[in-house]
Amino acid sequence: MRLMSQAARFSYTSLATIWPTLGRDDWTGLTTYGSPQSFFCDYSAESVRMTDAKGVEFTTRQVIHTERADIKQGDMVLIGESALASPLAAEAFEVRAVTRFADTFDNVADDFKVMT
Template identity: 40%
Template sequence: MSSLANWSYTAQATIWKRTGATYDYGDPVFSEPLVIMCDYEGGLSKRLGDIGAERVVKNTFWTEYGSAEHGDYILIGASDNPSPISAGADEVMQVIRYADTFERMADDFAIITGG
């Protein structure tokens, strides 16, 4: 972890990765929960407009964890619950990569969830 990330990523989040497998009834199989270091910001999960509801950003997580992908699930805080759904986690909608501008040790990532 870079020295800048060491003082800024002080919160914990739990991520569940999709394994690519599915249960007989079609639901995805997830990996064991993994606790990562991060910082986060909350947002809205739904906006109602004249033509219906729109999904908008719910949470953004900043981290050096670079393996998150669309379809994974993430939760603020540490959890050992094997099910991201019953744990109350949100689906990862987008992951953005940022360069480690100062130390060039590890890139930073914004993991964005939707409601």
């Protein structure tokens, strides 16, 4: 298990679940996802107009703050824990953009703002 900064240990007390994007099935064209994984976070429900890495404008549904560094655009996330194999069955949201911030206080792990 990776070390968390003091600030993250204090503020990231909620759990969320991620289904990482593995790729597309060549036959069906459907996106395939990895197994669900829980992580610590803080979150808010915000409706903000943003632009993703591809330049596509979207309106956020949720904003998640975490130290988890491997979340990327296209992954699926859900506030709370889920063991369901399908992020669609769990009603997870697609990650549309991720912003990285420095770990100003402890220099242990950077912080990330994940927008769905």
